[in-house]
Amino acid sequence: MSSLMTNASAMTALKTLQMTNKSLDQTENRISTGYKVATASDNAAYWSIATTMRSDNKALSTVQDALGLGAATVDVAYTAMDSVKDVLDQIKTKLVSASQPGVDKSKIQSDISELQKQLQTYASSASFSGNNWLSVDSSSSSYNATQSVVSSFNRSSDNQVSISTIDVNITGVSLFDANANASGILEKGQALTTTGGVADSAGTDGTGDAATGTTASTAFAYDFTTNGAMTINNDDAITFKFAVNGGDATDVTIDRSTVDTALGTSDGKVGSSADMEKVMVQALKNAGIDAVNNTGTASATGVKVDGTTAGTVTITTGLKGTDASLVTSGTASSNNGNFYDVMKIDITNASADDLKAYSNAIETMSGKVTTAAANLGSVKSRIDMQQDFVKNLMDAVDRGVGALVDADMSQESTRLQALQTQQQLGIQALSIANSNSQSILSLFR
Template structure:
């Protein structure tokens, strides 16, 4: 039936053309934005996932930047340690030369002094972004030897986020510490071994009471004492005319107490160390022993004598080496060489540790970069438009649009055809 009031063909053509235009607009948006899911209305679930993952990727980008700062800081410290090692080798060479007779040790000391200053310059210059791991002040407020670097960002199944980190113990690599209890490689070691004994160079106290002779020692005190690697104390102990040299160093402390760091916790532990040193020197524990208050003869006859002399101590560090004094012997220089060699070992160990950290940071940076690419790829799979498919669809829809316009034109002209029936 033909009707002037209702043009069904035109209505159908109009609806078809409108649907085609909507599809064409959607396709054009995908082509212009590059996204299949550009807004939540396109696909709420995919849009939500993509938005969250993009946010996480932004956080990972910040982690990658932090890793870069961490790498630069570690590289700076490593470069400083490596340079310090070379300078220490030069000091060791100079000291070795100074052990020879006829060498002007004052001139050699001049060279060593310059090298010591160079070590300080290296340590103070090894700073990146305000962080210096080689020259520190352990007395500073808020000082913490453990330095933390952000290593990763993670989100669990419940949506909770967390940051992973890497920690570097800089107390093992610090070259200088201006704190009062420095344990740094080049100016550490100045602990209280002499105060632990209550002796000073040349000190001797002798008392005889009946069948017991006693060398009085000073009070150990209430705090623990640490005998560092470079600390040593020796004295000559004479019992009834027989003299033996007693030596206490970190090895003595560790052997006596089963420690590894030379720590003497209290006066009782110190007596154990002193007795071990006496026995190591060759004294019979049934003849002489260390107990509260001093060193005593045991079970001797009235008139036994006990004396101490030639008290010598060393808590040398590389920073305090000086061979220009009048009493410096080849033996003392050899002790200096040992001090330098110990420092070289510590610097080498520290550099090795930093090298391992450098490798881990590099691997972590590569991993984070790859992970970011993977996340980008996953997000792209969810929301990116397939441009090949969209371009093909665009051509088809443009053709459909043209046909729809023609169909609507034809439908609209059908009423004009009805007019010819009334002529």
Template sequence: MTSIMTNASAMTALQSLQSINSSLDETQSRISTGYRVAEAQDNAAYWSIATTMRSDNQAMSAVVDSLGIGAATVDAAYTGLNAAKDVLSEIKAKLTTATSDGVDKGKVQEEITALQNQLKTISDSASFSGQNWLSNTEATTNKQIVSSISRDAAGSLGVGAIDVDIDSYRLYSADAGILDKTIDIAQFDGVLGSATVETSAISFANANDKISFTVSQNGDAARTVEITQATLASAGLSDTTIRSNADLKAVYEQALSDAGIDGVEVSIDATDSLTFTSLESFKVTNAATTGTSAITVASMGLVATDTTASATGTFSTSVEDIDLNTLTLGQESAQIQAYIKVVDEALSQVTTAAASIGAVQNRIDLQQEFVSKLMDTVSEGVGSLVDADMTEESTRLKALQTQQQLGVQALSIANNSSQSLLSLFR
């Protein structure tokens, strides 16, 4: 039926054109925004997931910044420890030089003082953004570097951190740091026998006269110590006769030096008691005498039985308190050896601290790389949910534009069809 009241063809064409225009608007929106799901109305579930993950990605960006700050702080501490290690090695070398006879210990101390001041400067300067782990007196030594965020199945957000305890890294900390805390060095004494040279001189009159004994330190292989005419001559006794405890002390020191034994001090007290002192455990064994002259082990203050040194005390000081100008007369060598052991212990602790910080550096680097990759992965995941496929959308746009043109033509034809009815009434 043909009606002038209702144009069904035009209505159908109009509905089709409206549908095409709606699809065209949607496609153009996707192309202009780049999103397939730009608003919640597009796909509520995907939009919610994407919004949450974008927020988490922004938080992860803050994590990357935090890791960067943490890395810079750790790098500053590592640089300081590495520099301190080198300075401690120099101090150790200066102290070793001071053990030599004839060295001006006052001049050596001036150099050591300069190095001690340099250690303090290094420690105070090793900071980043107000954080200094080397010169630190804070009661709380645990530091946290924000390293991650995570969301559990219930949707709760958690923040992860790398915990770093800086207590073992601190060089100065009100007498609790590596360089300002007191380090105790054990002292071992081996009390032998009583010498008789003060009442009866001992003469190495014959070339084959010899006193020998062995000394082992820290459980190492024993070294043989020999006293002969040559030993006395090297000790300054040209007539091969020991007449006093001072002579005997000089002879023992020479014999120990000839045997390559370091760090053993010789002392003879007012009661003629012979004592060997060292900062390392030691044992004196196999004392014996050979030769033509009537020289006895006992007259030299030695004993036939084995003597194991016992710990009798400690030498305590810190690296910052080392001072060659305060050495006790007669104990200079032992005290310098103690200083060397103190520096060596501090050097060991600094090396351990640097190695520990190196492990923290490595962990931060790995976490930075991981978080960066994770952000990329999250972005890709969100993109797969909400991003528009531009190839597909461009193809759809072309098709819809063609359909729109055809729809306009169809509507125009449908609208014009009613005009043909007029010809029936002419």
């Protein structure tokens, strides 16, 4: 039936054309924006995911900047530390030169003084953005022994976010500490006290008695009942000079290795006088002194160590009479293993023993600097790896977001051409449908 009031063909053609125009608008929008999901109305789920991940990527970009700042700080500290190692080597060379007979030590000291100033310069100059790890003041309210570098931004499955860091303990890196109660690795260590579980214990000199034929003895006292276990930590050390029967004084050192070797442990703890007896025997043997425990028999040139009396370790000579003697001197302790301050070494009037002690001190410091530099190198390597990972992670997130919301331009361009053709055909179909009314008019002519 033909009707002037209702043109079903025109209505169908118009509807089809409207749908084509809508699809065409959508395609043109995708081509112009580059997104198939540009707004939440396009696809709420994908838009929400993409928006969150873009936000996370911005946070990761900040993490990347923080890693760059941390890498620069570590690099500055490492560079200075490497230079400090070279200067310490030069000082050690000067000390060896000063050991030669007839050398003017005052002139060598002039060179050493300049090298000492250079060490201070290196440490104070190792600053990046106001952050200096080599020259610190641990008494300052702003001081933090643990320096943190932001390394990652994390989002859990329940959408809880967290920040991870790479932490650096700068107490093992600091060369100088302005705090009078702390020490850098180029400074004399702080004396150990009973508060820390360890105490300096000066021995009493002893001589034999010809009339009674007694041996000389000296005692080292430590009250384990009151102070608890004596703990020798990794860098702790107790040292003293010990002379037997009028011989030369020998340096004796008790450190973590001495304790653990003597007791067969790995925690550096000495729990009783009996334990201390074993530690003292080990320390004396390490120093080349013939020593036996309380059940042994000391030789005429050796000593016997007895810790059976609580709180006291007694050392006696195997030799009896007035020729027997024990002399202890120079008892000292250090919480970082250093018994000298590199800045206070002065060889102008140094004896051969002094030069030897200085050389050993420089060697110890050099080892600590090498260890610190190695640790900084490890941190720098980890930061570099994390920087690469964060960059790759950001790229992966971008790819994931793109897979969700980016428009396929090849597909959209093909679709555009097809829709433009459909639009033209739709217009033509609508034109034909509208011309039907004109055909009805001809019936009345």
